[in-house]
Amino acid sequence: MIQKFPICFEAHLKDKIGSISESKFHIFAYETLLNSLTQACDKFVFSLRHLYTPLDKKKLSSFILINPIVEIDNSEKVEIIEGLIKGSLNRFYNLTYKPEGFPQHNWVTSISEMLKYGEFIKQPEFTGYLPHLFSTELITNNFNLLKLLEATSCENLILDFSLEAYNSPKEQAGWNNAINDLVNCLSDYGSKSNSVKYALELYRNYQDNYSENQLFHYSIKALGENTVDTIAILQTLGEIVGSKKKARRILNLIPLTLSPEQPSFIKSLDATKNVQIFKGMQWDGWEKRIGKNLEKKLIKETVKSSGFLCSLDDGSLSFPILPSNLGQFNQSYNTNRTLPNPSESIENQNSGDLTLGKDSSLSKIFETQIPKVEHLKPLHHITTYQEVVGFFQAFSPGVSSSEIEFFTTSAEEIFFKHHHLITKDTYIVGLDDNKKPITSHWTEIPHRLIAGETGAGKTNFLHWIIFQFLYVNPQRKVYIADFKGTDFLYLQNLDINVEIIDTPEDSKELVEKIYAREYVDRLNLMKKYGVSSLKLLQEEGVDIDRSLWVIDEAADIADFSYKLRESIEKRLKEYARKGRTFGIHVLYCTQRPTTEVVTKQVTDQCGEKTVFRVTPDASQRILDDTVAGTIPKNVRGRAWLDGYAGRMFVNVPKMKKPEGSTIPIEDTLWHHFISK
Numbered sequence: 001m002i003q004k005f006p007i008c009f010e011a012h013l014k015d016k017i018g019s020i021s022e023s024k025f026h027i028f029a030y031e032t033l034l035n036s037l038t039q040a041c042d043k044f045v046f047s048l049r050h051l052y053t054p055l056d057k058k059k060l061s062s063f064i065l066i067n068p069i070v071e072i073d074n075s076e077k078v079e080i081i082e083g084l085i086k087g088s089l090n091r092f093y094n095l096t097y098k099p100e101g102f103p104q105h106n107w108v109t110s111i112s113e114m115l116k117y118g119e120f121i122k123q124p125e126f127t128g129y130l131p132h133l134f135s136t137e138l139i140t141n142n143f144n145l146l147k148l149l150e151a152t153s154c155e156n157l158i159l160d161f162s163l164e165a166y167n168s169p170k171e172q173a174g175w176n177n178a179i180n181d182l183v184n185c186l187s188d189y190g191s192k193s194n195s196v197k198y199a200l201e202l203y204r205n206y207q208d209n210y211s212e213n214q215l216f217h218y219s220i221k222a223l224g225e226n227t228v229d230t231i232a233i234l235q236t237l238g239e240i241v242g243s244k245k246k247a248r249r250i251l252n253l254i255p256l257t258l259s260p261e262q263p264s265f266i267k268s269l270d271a272t273k274n275v276q277i278f279k280g281m282q283w284d285g286w287e288k289r290i291g292k293n294l295e296k297k298l299i300k301e302t303v304k305s306s307g308f309l310c311s312l313d314d315g316s317l318s319f320p321i322l323p324s325n326l327g328q329f330n331q332s333y334n335t336n337r338t339l340p341n342p343s344e345s346i347e348n349q350n351s352g353d354l355t356l357g358k359d360s361s362l363s364k365i366f367e368t369q370i371p372k373v374e375h376l377k378p379l380h381h382i383t384t385y386q387e388v389v390g391f392f393q394a395f396s397p398g399v400s401s402s403e404i405e406f407f408t409t410s411a412e413e414i415f416f417k418h419h420h421l422i423t424k425d426t427y428i429v430g431l432d433d434n435k436k437p438i439t440s441h442w443t444e445i446p447h448r449l450i451a452g453e454t455g456a457g458k459t460n461f462l463h464w465i466i467f468q469f470l471y472v473n474p475q476r477k478v479y480i481a482d483f484k485g486t487d488f489l490y491l492q493n494l495d496i497n498v499e500i501i502d503t504p505e506d507s508k509e510l511v512e513k514i515y516a517r518e519y520v521d522r523l524n525l526m527k528k529y530g531v532s533s534l535k536l537l538q539e540e541g542v543d544i545d546r547s548l549w550v551i552d553e554a555a556d557i558a559d560f561s562y563k564l565r566e567s568i569e570k571r572l573k574e575y576a577r578k579g580r581t582f583g584i585h586v587l588y589c590t591q592r593p594t595t596e597v598v599t600k601q602v603t604d605q606c607g608e609k610t611v612f613r614v615t616p617d618a619s620q621r622i623l624d625d626t627v628a629g630t631i632p633k634n635v636r637g638r639a640w641l642d643g644y645a646g647r648m649f650v651n652v653p654k655m656k657k658p659e660g661s662t663i664p665i666e667d668t669l670w671h672h673f674i675s676k
């Protein structure tokens with residue numbers, strides 16, 4: 001049976017996920033939510049409802065509504081429902097399908113909606129319109145929605161976020177062209193005036209983001225019991241995502257509000273009920289108030305100066321004098337390009353434009369070519385995913401990341417307290433969030449994958465593992481492929497068995513050497529003594545121990561030769577198969593965990609994964625979970641561990657390493673090797 005109606009889920013954030021406390025994953029939960037939903041967004045409108053009731057101030061009830069904009073049959077509906085319930089959202093939310101839909105809205109008496117306003121700016125060189133961007137990168141602190149909501153007097157309040165895929169190539173080509181032209185014209189003036197520089201920056205931002213990314217119609221609404229609260233909520237949100245010091249003076253984000261006596265009120269309420277985007281809400285400043293007045297005033301002034309686009313308020317043409325610009329303008333403008341049809345929802349389409357007068361011959365020539373304000377109008381209803389995610393980040397009911405206490409420890413401290421945990425079979429990975437030491441086991445897990453963005457703390461972790469590996473027996477053999485070339489040099493000054501190569505070219509030889517020296521030798525010895533494991537060989541009195549092969553930056557190998565990567569994978573598999581008994585171990589480390597570097601074979605063979613901060617996608621690929629993407633960028637040494645000790649965050653200690661004459665070996669843990 002064909003159906004077309006919103007699918008409703010009630011969604012409650014889970015209290016605890018493993019050892020992560022609630023506060024730490026809220027931001028990420030919203031990002032995942034949005035991500036999951038946008039994947040289906042070419043087919044569905046979705047709306048997130050945060051229904052707030054003062055009875056339960058500690059938690060927001062969220063409703064996720066999906067409105068298929070195409071007709072779907074029952075099986076597709078079941079697929080959507082099951083997909084969402086079982087998908088990655090499940091990690092964060094308890095989702096309950098609500099066949100009866102979203103609760104009634106009969107208490108709503110005020111609706112406020114957020115639009116991206118624009119502003120006319122006036123400079124001697126440039127008079128123009130700046131559509132506003134949501135500057136989500138400005139959110140440095142997570143915003144605590146609960147605090148905001150607690151300040152409201154509404155008993156019920158809905159925050160309604162809806163996105164709908166935007167697919168209007170003609171319109172998009174039009175305003176893209178308009179933006180390109182504006183950028184070209186302004187580039188000449190860019191360094192001369194701060195406002196022009198700022199306008200240029202904004203237009204470039206649009207040029208970059210709005211041509212490249214998937215776009216959405218959006219609607220961000222607050223529905224409440226009184227106007228004061230609905231405005232306050234949105235205004236605060238607007239300040240969070242829209243404020244930028246230098247822009248604050250010239251840009252406004254003021255929510256528009258509807259009350260029940262206005263005809264649009266019912267339409268807007270219905271749109272919310274039916275999970276649709278209400279397109280009737282417009283900033284009347286375009287045609288009236290600020291826009292019109294400012295424009296008239298500015299345009300007159302502009303005519304006297306050398307503004308680049310202007311019309312007189314009597315409708316006649318005054319094409320600006322653009323000695324250098326006009327040529328550039330003409331050149332840059334390809335007459336075949338399309339300009340948009342003015343948006344249907346704009347009532348008075350001509351009155352608010354910076355445009356050419358109708359009857360002029362110049363106007364006729366440029367009629368379809370000059371970018372007009374109306375071409376930029378749709379931008380105040382359109383957004384990118386990146387921009388809108390900011391709003392969700394802002395809705396973090398937990399503690400802000402600045403309040404979350406991440407701790408760092410020193411290797412010296414951990415070693416002092418817990419060195420009994422470092423044995424020939426075990427080593428300390430780090431401390432969990434309760435500051436308990438977490439260990440790993442060489443015999444149980446032969447190989448390890450270590451991933452993390454640059455600067456996340458991978459190399460430090462390698463130093464810490466190598467130290468412990470050698471601490472129990474400095475004669476153990478360590479092979480290091482270090483393509484940065486300098487990180488492990490100090491090991492050569494210690495009386496230990498370390499071999500370092502620093503180019504991917506040398507890796508091939510190393511792979512073979514390890515195979516012949518370690519693998520084949522061990523195999524022969526086992527045959528000779530008639531035993532089946534390293535441990536039994538040792539018991540026979542053979543002087544042999546584990547070996548460690550460290551690959552610091554596997555991406556360099558993958559880039560150098562896929563054949564080499566494959567041969568390493570083959571060895572990984574071989575050693576893993578015999579690893580428990582053979583004692584050959586690999587640390588496969590990368591800052592670029594793409595599918596070319598961390599192949600399925602690698603993830604399959606590496607029984608333990610230590611993943612420092614990576615993107616959510618990379619985390620999903622390696623761990624089948626986005627959790628390592630939640631580690632804040634500025635936190636070093638924190639990783640998600642999936643291995644011998646289970647699945648949890650670990651905080652790896654900072655390891656001091658010898659550095660020339662400034663940090664002598666005696667000042668580091670490595671002095672144990674001198675005395676041994």
Ligand SMILES: Nc1ncnc2c1ncn2[C@@H]1O[C@H](COP(=O)(O)OP(=O)(O)OP(=O)(O)O)[C@@H](O)[C@H]1O
Binds near residue numbers: 454455460
């Ligand atoms: N556990 C930690 N605690 C505190 N600081 C750390 C920790 N680990 C690393 N750091 C610091 O973070 C910086 C980067 O560390 P490191 O070189 O280990 O990162 P990386 O992930 O290997 O980076 P890259 O991939 O660029 O080599 C260094 O200054 C280091 O001192």
